Amino acid sequence: MLELRNIHKSFGDVRVLNGVNFRLEKGFVYTLVGGNGSGKTTLVNVISGFIRPDEGSVELKGKRIAKFLPFRVNRLGIGRTFQDLRLATQMTVYENILLALEKRKFAYPNKDQQSHVDEILKIVSLSEKRNELAGEISYGQQKLLTIGCCIANNADMLLIDEPVAGIDKDNRLKIIQLVKQLKREGKTILQIEHHHDYIKETSDHILQMEKGVLC
Numbered sequence: 001m002l003e004l005r006n007i008h009k010s011f012g013d014v015r016v017l018n019g020v021n022f023r024l025e026k027g028f029v030y031t032l033v034g035g036n037g038s039g040k041t042t043l044v045n046v047i048s049g050f051i052r053p054d055e056g057s058v059e060l061k062g063k064r065i066a067k068f069l070p071f072r073v074n075r076l077g078i079g080r081t082f083q084d085l086r087l088a089t090q091m092t093v094y095e096n097i098l099l100a101l102e103k104r105k106f107a108y109p110n111k112d113q114q115s116h117v118d119e120i121l122k123i124v125s126l127s128e129k130r131n132e133l134a135g136e137i138s139y140g141q142q143k144l145l146t147i148g149c150c151i152a153n154n155a156d157m158l159l160i161d162e163p164v165a166g167i168d169k170d171n172r173l174k175i176i177q178l179v180k181q182l183k184r185e186g187k188t189i190l191q192i193e194h195h196h197d198y199i200k201e202t203s204d205h206i207l208q209m210e211k212g213v214l215c
């Protein structure tokens with residue numbers, strides 16, 4: 001489904017990705033592990049179009065996408081979350097999901113869209129937080145909300161950067177169930193995580209990154 005060949009990326013003199021090769025097949029959960037600064041987030045940025053690689057190709061279902069801007073990559077079915085969340089903190093939980101809805105064109109959502117948002121809020125256990133500002137719910141709930149936005153976006157492939165880092169057990173268990181559910185629905189997931197139990201519970205394949213290469 002997604003194939004990376006010989007991806008290189010440097011920031012100034014610092015070589016961050018040094019010839020990354022891999023292939024992701026539809027319907028599996030892949031977990032990228034490796035020390036801080038090993039290039040995991042940079043790799044997600046390359047796949048999602050936020051960073052252009054210096055060298056190498058990214059192919060999605062046979063289409064070369066390495067030079068595409070993020071919105072185009074997203075239209076082709078790749079959604080992502082951010083390690084630093086990047087929610088619209090001054091908008092409500094409900095509005096954040098609404099903004100992420102696939103094919104949202106109008107400021108005023110119709111009845112179907114409204115009930116779809118409420119359905120997603122239920123899936124990510126945030127119905128009770130519907131009308132609170134995204135910046136005022138707990139950190140764990142904010143992580144759930146970022147995954148809710150990804151679900152709303154309806155991408156085939158989800159790139160999830162550190163879904164459970166720094167959150168409590170209850171929310172971690174919820175996210176484990178969510179990832180399993182997304183996999184059952186046929187989604188392909190590439191996630192970055194360090195949490196041992198979480199990795200064991202959710203991963204089909206583990207990719208170890210060291211000094212900008214997968215080993």
Ligand SMILES: Nc1ncnc2c1ncn2[C@@H]1O[C@H](COP(=O)(O)OP(=O)(O)O)[C@@H](O)[C@H]1O
Nearest residue numbers: 011014016034035036037038039040041042043
């Ligand atoms: N936009 C950027 N500009 C300069 N350096 C960056 C940028 N993004 C990442 N880096 C550097 O690249 C290295 C790898 O970062 P990152 O991919 O975030 O690692 P990881 O997610 O594995 O912790 C780090 O040394 C980081 O400081």
Ligand SMILES: [Mg+2]
Nearest residue numbers: 040041042083
């Ligand atoms: Mg990172």
